[in-house]
Amino acid sequence: HSKKSHGTTIALSETGRSVAISNPMAKSTEYLFDGLFGPLATQECVYEKAVSPILNQVMQGYNCTIFAYGQTGTGKTFTMEGDLGLTSGGASVVGTPMVSRIPGQVSDALSSARLSTQAGMIPRTLHNMFYLLRKQSVDSYVRVSYVEIYKEELRDLLSGASTKDDSTHARMGYEAGSGNLKVLDSGTDKGVVIQGLEERIVTNAREAISLLHAGATRRKVAATQCNDKSSRSHAIFTITVFIREHAATVEGEDVVKLGKLNLVDLAGSESIGRSGAQNDNAHEAGKINQSLLVLGRVITALGAKANAKDTRVPYRDSKLTHILKDSLGGRTRTCMIATISNSTDNIEVTTSTLQYASQARGIRNRPVANRKVSRSEIVHDMQLQMEQLRRDLDAARDGEGFFMTRGSYEELVAQSKSAKEVAEEWKLDAAQREEEALLVTMRLAETTKALEATQLQLQHREDEL
16 A cells, blocks of 8 residues: 655555655655565564564574664554553453464463453563473473663663562652663673673563563653653563473583573654654653664664675664674574654655665674573573672672672773783784794795706806706
8 A cells, every 4th residue: 555645655565575655856765675564464463474483593592683663653662562461361362373373272371361462572472482382391491681771871670570560669650770780792602791680580471471561661751742652762671591402412411492582672763853852851862863873873884894894883882782783793683673654744754764674684694593501501600690699799788899899890800901911912923923924935035046046057057068
Protein backbone atom coordinates (compact mmCIF):
# COMPACT_ATOMS: atom_id res chain seq x y z
CA HIS A 1 0.00 0.00 0.00
CA SER A 2 1.05 3.62 -0.12
CA LYS A 3 0.55 6.87 1.74
CA LYS A 4 0.45 10.10 -0.27
CA SER A 5 0.42 13.73 0.86
CA HIS A 6 1.66 17.01 -0.62
CA GLY A 7 2.95 15.06 -3.61
CA THR A 8 5.22 12.79 -1.55
CA THR A 9 4.45 9.07 -1.57
CA ILE A 10 5.64 6.33 0.78
CA ALA A 11 5.00 2.95 -0.82
CA LEU A 12 5.66 -0.65 0.24
CA SER A 13 6.44 -3.00 -2.60
CA GLU A 14 4.22 -5.97 -3.38
CA THR A 15 7.18 -8.28 -2.78
CA GLY A 16 7.33 -7.05 0.81
CA ARG A 17 11.02 -6.25 0.68
CA SER A 18 11.38 -2.59 -0.29
CA VAL A 19 10.10 0.87 0.58
CA ALA A 20 10.00 3.61 -2.05
CA ILE A 21 9.77 7.33 -1.34
CA SER A 22 8.65 9.40 -4.32
CA ASN A 23 8.59 13.16 -4.66
CA PRO A 24 7.70 15.12 -7.83
CA MET A 25 10.59 17.48 -7.11
CA ALA A 26 13.21 14.76 -6.66
CA LYS A 27 14.19 11.33 -7.88
CA SER A 28 12.39 8.37 -6.32
CA THR A 29 14.46 6.46 -3.76
CA GLU A 30 14.01 2.77 -2.98
CA TYR A 31 15.31 1.04 0.15
CA LEU A 32 15.73 -2.74 0.19
CA PHE A 33 15.29 -4.90 3.31
CA ASP A 34 14.95 -8.54 4.29
CA GLY A 35 11.29 -8.08 5.17
CA LEU A 36 8.56 -5.49 5.69
CA PHE A 37 5.57 -5.36 8.02
CA GLY A 38 2.65 -3.04 7.34
CA PRO A 39 0.40 -1.28 9.89
CA LEU A 40 -1.86 -4.35 10.12
CA ALA A 41 0.93 -6.82 10.89
CA THR A 42 0.45 -8.73 14.15
CA GLN A 43 3.04 -9.18 16.88
CA GLU A 44 2.98 -12.91 16.16
CA CYS A 45 3.78 -12.29 12.50
CA VAL A 46 6.78 -10.11 13.35
CA TYR A 47 8.02 -12.65 15.88
CA GLU A 48 7.71 -15.62 13.55
CA LYS A 49 9.55 -13.99 10.65
CA ALA A 50 12.16 -11.86 12.43
CA VAL A 51 12.80 -13.22 15.91
CA SER A 52 12.05 -16.94 15.96
CA PRO A 53 15.02 -17.83 13.67
CA ILE A 54 17.34 -15.84 15.93
CA LEU A 55 16.08 -17.63 19.05
CA ASN A 56 16.96 -20.91 17.35
CA GLN A 57 20.52 -19.60 16.88
CA VAL A 58 20.71 -18.63 20.57
CA MET A 59 19.67 -22.15 21.54
CA GLN A 60 22.54 -23.44 19.37
CA GLY A 61 25.07 -21.45 21.40
CA TYR A 62 25.37 -18.18 19.48
CA ASN A 63 25.30 -14.58 20.69
CA CYS A 64 22.54 -12.59 18.99
CA THR A 65 21.10 -9.07 19.15
CA ILE A 66 17.77 -7.59 18.13
CA PHE A 67 17.24 -3.86 18.37
CA ALA A 68 14.42 -1.50 17.48
CA TYR A 69 15.33 1.84 15.91
CA GLY A 70 13.11 4.68 14.79
CA GLN A 71 11.18 7.84 15.57
CA THR A 72 9.33 8.29 18.85
CA GLY A 73 5.75 7.07 18.59
CA THR A 74 6.34 4.63 15.72
CA GLY A 75 6.13 1.51 17.89
CA LYS A 76 9.63 0.57 19.08
CA THR A 77 8.70 -0.17 22.69
CA PHE A 78 5.40 -1.72 21.63
CA THR A 79 7.26 -4.02 19.26
CA MET A 80 9.85 -5.06 21.84
CA GLU A 81 7.67 -5.20 24.97
CA GLY A 82 4.04 -4.84 23.95
CA ASP A 83 1.52 -6.01 26.53
CA LEU A 84 3.51 -7.53 29.39
CA GLY A 85 0.44 -8.80 31.21
CA LEU A 86 0.13 -12.52 31.90
CA THR A 87 -3.19 -14.20 32.48
CA SER A 88 -4.46 -17.61 33.53
CA GLY A 89 -7.03 -17.77 30.78
CA GLY A 90 -9.56 -15.76 28.82
CA ALA A 91 -10.54 -15.02 25.26
CA SER A 92 -7.99 -12.31 24.52
CA VAL A 93 -4.94 -14.50 25.00
CA VAL A 94 -3.06 -16.91 22.78
CA GLY A 95 -0.49 -19.63 23.25
CA THR A 96 3.00 -18.96 22.00
CA PRO A 97 3.57 -19.59 18.29
CA MET A 98 5.68 -22.65 19.00
CA VAL A 99 3.08 -24.04 21.38
CA SER A 100 0.43 -23.67 18.70
CA ARG A 101 2.56 -25.47 16.11
CA ILE A 102 4.15 -28.26 18.09
CA PRO A 103 1.89 -31.04 19.44
CA GLY A 104 2.33 -32.47 22.90
CA GLN A 105 1.68 -31.60 26.49
CA VAL A 106 2.87 -28.28 27.85
CA SER A 107 3.98 -28.05 31.46
CA ASP A 108 1.57 -26.65 34.04
CA ALA A 109 3.86 -23.68 34.66
CA LEU A 110 3.73 -22.73 31.00
CA SER A 111 0.05 -23.34 30.31
CA SER A 112 -0.99 -21.37 33.41
CA ALA A 113 0.71 -18.21 32.09
CA ARG A 114 -0.55 -17.28 28.66
CA LEU A 115 0.54 -14.39 26.47
CA SER A 116 -1.61 -11.51 25.33
CA THR A 117 -2.06 -11.18 21.57
CA GLN A 118 -0.31 -7.79 21.97
CA ALA A 119 2.75 -9.27 23.69
CA GLY A 120 6.00 -8.03 22.15
CA MET A 121 9.19 -9.72 21.04
CA ILE A 122 10.78 -10.02 24.49
CA PRO A 123 7.93 -11.83 26.30
CA ARG A 124 7.36 -14.06 23.27
CA THR A 125 11.05 -14.94 23.19
CA LEU A 126 11.05 -15.80 26.89
CA HIS A 127 7.91 -17.91 26.56
CA ASN A 128 9.25 -19.86 23.60
CA MET A 129 12.72 -20.30 25.10
CA PHE A 130 11.37 -21.92 28.25
CA TYR A 131 8.99 -24.03 26.20
CA LEU A 132 11.89 -25.38 24.12
CA LEU A 133 13.99 -26.06 27.21
CA ARG A 134 11.15 -28.05 28.78
CA LYS A 135 10.38 -29.86 25.55
CA GLN A 136 14.02 -30.92 25.13
CA SER A 137 14.20 -32.06 28.77
CA VAL A 138 17.72 -30.67 29.17
CA ASP A 139 19.51 -29.46 32.27
CA SER A 140 19.65 -25.69 31.91
CA TYR A 141 19.33 -22.37 33.62
CA VAL A 142 18.60 -18.86 32.41
CA ARG A 143 19.88 -15.49 33.60
CA VAL A 144 18.51 -12.07 32.70
CA SER A 145 19.77 -8.51 33.12
CA TYR A 146 18.26 -5.14 32.24
CA VAL A 147 20.34 -1.99 31.83
CA GLU A 148 19.31 1.53 30.89
CA ILE A 149 21.57 4.05 29.16
CA TYR A 150 20.32 7.50 30.11
CA LYS A 151 22.34 10.59 29.20
CA GLU A 152 25.47 8.42 28.79
CA GLU A 153 25.06 6.94 32.27
CA LEU A 154 24.24 3.31 33.02
CA ARG A 155 21.45 2.32 35.41
CA ASP A 156 20.65 -1.22 36.54
CA LEU A 157 16.89 -1.64 36.10
CA LEU A 158 16.82 -4.92 38.05
CA SER A 159 18.76 -3.79 41.11
CA GLY A 160 16.54 -4.70 44.05
CA ALA A 161 13.66 -5.64 41.75
CA SER A 162 11.17 -8.29 42.79
CA THR A 163 9.47 -10.83 40.55
CA LYS A 164 6.23 -9.58 42.10
CA ASP A 165 4.38 -6.45 40.98
CA ASP A 166 6.72 -3.47 41.32
CA SER A 167 4.12 -0.81 40.57
CA THR A 168 4.15 0.31 44.23
CA HIS A 169 7.87 1.02 44.03
CA ALA A 170 7.31 2.97 40.81
CA ARG A 171 4.55 5.11 42.35
CA MET A 172 6.73 5.88 45.36
CA GLY A 173 9.52 7.06 43.07
CA TYR A 174 11.75 4.08 43.72
CA GLU A 175 14.77 4.38 41.45
CA ALA A 176 16.85 1.64 39.90
CA GLY A 177 20.35 1.47 41.29
CA SER A 178 23.24 2.98 39.39
CA GLY A 179 25.53 0.38 40.95
CA ASN A 180 28.67 2.15 39.69
CA LEU A 181 28.29 0.31 36.41
CA LYS A 182 31.28 0.38 34.10
CA VAL A 183 31.71 -0.79 30.51
CA LEU A 184 34.88 -2.84 30.17
CA ASP A 185 36.62 -4.82 27.46
CA SER A 186 37.18 -8.16 29.16
CA GLY A 187 39.96 -9.16 26.78
CA THR A 188 38.45 -12.66 26.67
CA ASP A 189 35.77 -14.48 24.70
CA LYS A 190 33.21 -12.53 26.76
CA GLY A 191 34.03 -9.36 24.84
CA VAL A 192 32.54 -6.16 26.28
CA VAL A 193 31.02 -6.60 29.74
CA ILE A 194 29.18 -4.30 32.15
CA GLN A 195 30.89 -4.67 35.49
CA GLY A 196 28.53 -4.42 38.45
CA LEU A 197 25.38 -5.25 36.47
CA GLU A 198 23.08 -7.61 38.35
CA GLU A 199 22.06 -10.83 36.62
CA ARG A 200 19.00 -12.67 37.92
CA ILE A 201 18.41 -16.40 37.55
CA VAL A 202 14.85 -17.15 36.40
CA THR A 203 13.18 -20.55 36.30
CA ASN A 204 10.22 -19.78 34.04
CA ALA A 205 8.80 -17.19 31.65
CA ARG A 206 6.50 -15.67 34.28
CA GLU A 207 9.42 -14.75 36.53
CA ALA A 208 11.40 -13.28 33.65
CA ILE A 209 8.47 -11.23 32.34
CA SER A 210 7.77 -9.95 35.86
CA LEU A 211 11.35 -8.70 36.06
CA LEU A 212 11.01 -7.16 32.61
CA HIS A 213 7.86 -5.35 33.75
CA ALA A 214 9.53 -4.19 36.97
CA GLY A 215 12.47 -2.79 35.03
CA ALA A 216 10.27 -1.20 32.36
CA THR A 217 8.41 0.84 35.01
CA ARG A 218 11.72 2.38 36.06
CA ARG A 219 12.78 3.61 32.64
CA LYS A 220 12.98 7.33 32.08
CA VAL A 221 9.91 8.64 30.25
CA ALA A 222 8.79 12.15 29.31
CA ALA A 223 6.14 13.78 27.18
CA THR A 224 7.20 14.98 23.73
CA GLN A 225 5.30 16.26 20.71
CA CYS A 226 5.62 12.76 19.27
CA ASN A 227 4.49 10.72 22.27
CA ASP A 228 3.00 11.51 25.70
CA LYS A 229 5.03 8.72 27.31
CA SER A 230 8.18 8.69 25.27
CA SER A 231 11.02 6.44 26.43
CA ARG A 232 13.90 8.86 27.01
CA SER A 233 16.57 6.21 27.32
CA HIS A 234 18.06 3.22 25.58
CA ALA A 235 17.39 -0.11 27.29
CA ILE A 236 19.05 -3.50 26.83
CA PHE A 237 17.36 -6.64 28.16
CA THR A 238 19.79 -9.56 28.00
CA ILE A 239 18.91 -13.25 28.22
CA THR A 240 21.70 -15.78 28.78
CA VAL A 241 20.90 -19.49 28.58
CA PHE A 242 23.18 -22.30 29.75
CA ILE A 243 22.37 -25.77 28.36
CA ARG A 244 24.08 -28.95 29.53
CA GLU A 245 25.14 -31.35 26.81
CA HIS A 246 26.08 -34.99 27.22
CA ALA A 247 29.05 -34.72 24.87
CA ALA A 248 31.75 -35.61 27.38
CA THR A 249 35.17 -34.00 27.59
CA VAL A 250 38.44 -35.93 27.65
CA GLU A 251 38.11 -36.06 31.44
CA GLY A 252 34.64 -37.58 31.08
CA GLU A 253 32.84 -34.39 32.13
CA ASP A 254 29.72 -32.99 30.48
CA VAL A 255 29.98 -29.61 28.75
CA VAL A 256 27.76 -26.54 28.86
CA LYS A 257 26.57 -24.64 25.79
CA LEU A 258 26.00 -20.90 26.25
CA GLY A 259 23.76 -18.64 24.17
CA LYS A 260 23.04 -14.95 24.68
CA LEU A 261 20.39 -12.62 23.29
CA ASN A 262 20.43 -8.81 23.63
CA LEU A 263 17.05 -7.17 23.05
CA VAL A 264 17.53 -3.42 22.62
CA ASP A 265 14.89 -0.70 22.70
CA LEU A 266 16.45 2.57 21.54
CA ALA A 267 15.18 6.04 22.36
CA GLY A 268 13.50 8.10 19.63
CA SER A 269 15.68 9.09 16.68
CA GLU A 270 14.01 12.44 15.91
CA SER A 271 15.80 15.78 16.22
CA ILE A 272 15.50 18.08 19.24
CA GLY A 273 13.37 20.54 17.30
CA ARG A 274 10.93 17.91 16.09
CA SER A 275 10.60 16.35 19.55
CA GLY A 276 9.58 19.73 21.00
CA ALA A 277 12.06 19.34 23.86
CA GLN A 278 12.99 22.50 25.75
CA ASN A 279 15.41 23.47 28.53
CA ASP A 280 16.41 20.34 30.52
CA ASN A 281 14.55 18.10 28.10
CA ALA A 282 16.47 19.66 25.21
CA HIS A 283 19.75 18.86 26.97
CA GLU A 284 18.46 15.34 27.57
CA ALA A 285 17.46 14.97 23.92
CA GLY A 286 20.91 16.16 22.91
CA LYS A 287 22.52 13.42 24.98
CA ILE A 288 20.16 10.84 23.49
CA ASN A 289 20.85 12.10 19.99
CA GLN A 290 24.59 11.88 20.71
CA SER A 291 24.33 8.11 21.20
CA LEU A 292 22.20 7.71 18.10
CA LEU A 293 24.51 9.91 16.05
CA VAL A 294 27.47 7.77 17.10
CA LEU A 295 25.43 4.67 16.22
CA GLY A 296 24.86 6.19 12.79
CA ARG A 297 28.57 6.93 12.40
CA VAL A 298 29.43 3.37 13.41
CA ILE A 299 27.02 1.99 10.82
CA THR A 300 28.44 4.33 8.17
CA ALA A 301 32.04 3.47 9.09
CA LEU A 302 31.33 -0.25 8.94
CA GLY A 303 29.83 0.21 5.50
CA ALA A 304 32.92 2.11 4.37
CA LYS A 305 35.24 -0.40 6.01
CA ALA A 306 34.21 -3.01 3.48
CA ASN A 307 36.07 -0.94 0.89
CA ALA A 308 38.75 0.66 3.07
CA LYS A 309 40.29 -1.52 5.77
CA ASP A 310 41.89 1.38 7.63
CA THR A 311 38.54 3.06 8.39
CA ARG A 312 38.17 3.83 12.10
CA VAL A 313 34.94 2.62 13.69
CA PRO A 314 34.04 4.94 16.63
CA TYR A 315 32.65 2.29 18.98
CA ARG A 316 33.99 4.00 22.11
CA ASP A 317 32.42 7.38 21.34
CA SER A 318 29.26 6.37 23.22
CA LYS A 319 28.26 3.84 25.89
CA LEU A 320 25.59 2.43 23.58
CA THR A 321 27.93 1.56 20.71
CA HIS A 322 30.64 0.35 23.09
CA ILE A 323 28.23 -2.17 24.63
CA LEU A 324 26.88 -3.19 21.21
CA LYS A 325 30.35 -3.40 19.66
CA ASP A 326 30.20 -7.14 18.97
CA SER A 327 26.68 -6.76 17.58
CA LEU A 328 27.88 -4.35 14.89
CA GLY A 329 30.49 -5.94 12.67
CA GLY A 330 31.50 -8.57 15.23
CA ARG A 331 30.72 -12.21 15.97
CA THR A 332 27.06 -11.69 16.90
CA ARG A 333 24.07 -12.34 14.67
CA THR A 334 22.11 -9.07 14.63
CA CYS A 335 18.66 -8.02 13.47
CA MET A 336 17.51 -4.40 13.25
CA ILE A 337 13.79 -3.69 13.39
CA ALA A 338 13.30 -0.17 12.01
CA THR A 339 9.97 1.47 12.81
CA ILE A 340 8.67 4.33 10.67
CA SER A 341 5.60 6.55 10.43
CA ASN A 342 3.37 6.35 7.37
CA SER A 343 2.67 10.07 7.66
CA THR A 344 4.50 12.29 5.17
CA ASP A 345 4.67 14.97 7.88
CA ASN A 346 7.53 12.90 9.28
CA ILE A 347 9.16 12.23 5.91
CA GLU A 348 12.57 13.62 6.96
CA VAL A 349 12.90 11.31 9.98
CA THR A 350 11.41 8.40 8.03
CA THR A 351 13.99 8.84 5.27
CA SER A 352 16.81 8.99 7.81
CA THR A 353 15.56 5.82 9.52
CA LEU A 354 15.34 3.98 6.20
CA GLN A 355 18.86 5.09 5.27
CA TYR A 356 20.34 3.85 8.56
CA ALA A 357 18.46 0.55 8.36
CA SER A 358 19.53 0.04 4.75
CA GLN A 359 23.16 0.74 5.67
CA ALA A 360 22.92 -1.60 8.66
CA ARG A 361 21.68 -4.35 6.37
CA GLY A 362 24.97 -4.09 4.48
CA ILE A 363 27.08 -4.75 7.60
CA ARG A 364 28.59 -8.21 7.52
CA ASN A 365 28.94 -9.86 10.92
CA ARG A 366 30.81 -13.15 11.36
CA PRO A 367 28.71 -15.21 13.80
CA VAL A 368 30.75 -17.74 15.77
CA ALA A 369 29.30 -20.18 18.28
CA ASN A 370 30.47 -19.71 21.86
CA ARG A 371 33.10 -22.13 23.10
CA LYS A 372 31.53 -24.95 25.06
CA VAL A 373 32.87 -25.13 28.58
CA SER A 374 32.81 -27.75 31.30
CA ARG A 375 30.61 -27.28 34.33
CA SER A 376 33.69 -27.13 36.55
CA GLU A 377 34.96 -24.14 34.53
CA ILE A 378 31.67 -22.30 35.06
CA VAL A 379 31.67 -23.08 38.79
CA HIS A 380 35.28 -21.91 39.09
CA ASP A 381 34.45 -18.69 37.19
CA MET A 382 31.47 -18.03 39.47
CA GLN A 383 33.57 -18.64 42.58
CA LEU A 384 36.14 -16.12 41.36
CA GLN A 385 33.39 -13.57 40.65
CA MET A 386 31.82 -14.10 44.09
CA GLU A 387 35.18 -13.72 45.81
CA GLN A 388 35.87 -10.52 43.88
CA LEU A 389 32.43 -9.15 44.78
CA ARG A 390 33.11 -9.90 48.46
CA ARG A 391 36.41 -8.02 48.31
CA ASP A 392 34.77 -5.07 46.52
CA LEU A 393 31.96 -5.01 49.10
CA ASP A 394 34.41 -5.09 52.00
CA ALA A 395 36.40 -2.27 50.39
CA ALA A 396 33.25 -0.15 50.01
CA ARG A 397 32.28 -0.75 53.66
CA ASP A 398 35.77 0.09 54.94
CA GLY A 399 35.97 3.22 52.81
CA GLU A 400 39.09 1.96 51.08
CA GLY A 401 37.61 1.84 47.61
CA PHE A 402 34.93 3.35 45.44
CA PHE A 403 34.40 0.97 42.56
CA MET A 404 37.05 -1.69 43.08
CA THR A 405 39.41 -2.87 45.74
CA ARG A 406 42.99 -1.72 45.94
CA GLY A 407 44.00 -5.20 44.84
CA SER A 408 41.72 -5.00 41.79
CA TYR A 409 43.08 -1.55 40.96
CA GLU A 410 46.68 -2.67 41.35
CA GLU A 411 45.95 -5.74 39.23
CA LEU A 412 44.42 -3.50 36.57
CA VAL A 413 47.44 -1.17 36.68
CA ALA A 414 49.78 -4.16 36.51
CA GLN A 415 47.91 -5.52 33.51
CA SER A 416 48.11 -2.10 31.87
CA LYS A 417 51.84 -1.86 32.55
CA SER A 418 52.32 -5.39 31.32
CA ALA A 419 50.44 -4.59 28.12
CA LYS A 420 52.56 -1.46 27.62
CA GLU A 421 55.74 -3.41 28.25
CA VAL A 422 54.68 -6.06 25.76
CA ALA A 423 53.87 -3.35 23.22
CA GLU A 424 57.26 -1.72 23.78
CA GLU A 425 58.98 -5.08 23.43
CA TRP A 426 57.14 -5.65 20.16
CA LYS A 427 58.18 -2.21 18.93
CA LEU A 428 61.82 -2.80 19.87
CA ASP A 429 61.70 -6.25 18.35
CA ALA A 430 60.19 -4.84 15.16
CA ALA A 431 62.86 -2.11 15.00
CA GLN A 432 65.60 -4.67 15.61
CA ARG A 433 64.21 -6.90 12.88
CA GLU A 434 64.11 -3.92 10.50
CA GLU A 435 67.78 -3.20 11.25
CA GLU A 436 68.67 -6.85 10.73
CA ALA A 437 66.75 -6.91 7.47
CA LEU A 438 68.54 -3.75 6.32
CA LEU A 439 71.91 -5.24 7.27
CA VAL A 440 71.13 -8.46 5.40
CA THR A 441 70.08 -6.42 2.37
CA MET A 442 73.35 -4.46 2.42
CA ARG A 443 75.40 -7.65 2.79
CA LEU A 444 73.47 -9.24 -0.04
CA ALA A 445 74.22 -6.22 -2.25
CA GLU A 446 77.93 -6.41 -1.37
CA THR A 447 78.02 -10.15 -2.04
CA THR A 448 76.25 -9.62 -5.36
CA LYS A 449 78.82 -7.02 -6.41
CA ALA A 450 81.70 -9.28 -5.39
CA LEU A 451 80.15 -12.15 -7.32
CA GLU A 452 79.78 -9.99 -10.42
CA ALA A 453 83.43 -8.89 -10.15
CA THR A 454 84.57 -12.50 -9.81
CA GLN A 455 82.53 -13.50 -12.84
CA LEU A 456 84.18 -10.70 -14.88
CA GLN A 457 87.64 -11.86 -13.83
CA LEU A 458 86.83 -15.43 -14.82
CA GLN A 459 85.54 -14.20 -18.16
CA HIS A 460 88.79 -12.27 -18.80
CA ARG A 461 90.92 -15.31 -18.00
CA GLU A 462 88.84 -17.50 -20.28
CA ASP A 463 89.34 -14.95 -23.07
CA GLU A 464 93.11 -14.88 -22.46
CA LEU A 465 93.29 -18.67 -22.59
